[in-house]
Amino acid sequence: MNEKELAKECDRILETRKFRDYPGAKNGLQVSHGRQVKKIGWAVDADMESIRKAGKEKVDFLVVHHGLFWGSSAIDRKIRAKRIREAKRLGVAIYSSHLPLDAHPELGNSIGLLRALGLGDARRKPFGVAMGKAIGWKVEGGRWKLRDLVKRMALLRCEPRPSRGSSFAGLASRVKVVAAGPVVCRKIGIVTGGFGDLDQVVRAGLDTLVTGEADYPTEVKARELGINLILGGHWETEVFGVMEIARIFRGKEVGNRKELECLAADYFVTDGSGSAVHPNDFLSPVGKKKTTKG
């Protein structure tokens, strides 16, 4: 499959055309090399670290959630030009999907997080409108202890990334909680990344919002409104979609016989004890064992 066909197939699966996204998102193929794709990789961010790792592992089609075109300051443009140059030099095509990948009902970030929190069997409805479309879920019809939800969120651990200076020690504390609502949650909103629209939360009658990050004023308001916030990290809550997209192409036929290889160009999530916690298993990154140090 060449990169254009593959990008088209991703667009079809994700229903990219149905979405209006933020100006910088530019869903679709962002860097192109015009060749056949042999190895697909995934990363949350199209940053230099992911591009270089993809190049090193001979990934020629990198699926990302945060693409290259955010921001237009001089610094933004400089960083972007460097990344594009590096991707071209290394022969890495970059396909980006932002809101379509948050929203997808089967492969998306929000449904992935919902399942990882153990809420897959609960009643759910679309929630969390961004640019005119719901990209998350609200879950109701059950009783869930706030403590248990936080614990599950804390289990979504990632490998330390040198550039982020993170380490496993005390990683559970990386989940930020504003415990201003009930200790037993009944109506939970789940929207990955940085969702802080408390108007929508209040209108939907939710007592708890799970997202990646929220700004400080949102935390202060949530306290006064009596709403629980569980903030699991922007990156950590948005690994699901790219991983799923890469996974569906794994092993697919290319041309006559060759199979597409698939690997993570970014890092992956484990529970810190060495076993993966994602319900659908993780793709094993090439050159690394599935297990990580705890």
Ligand SMILES: [Zn+2]
């Ligand atoms: Zn995001």
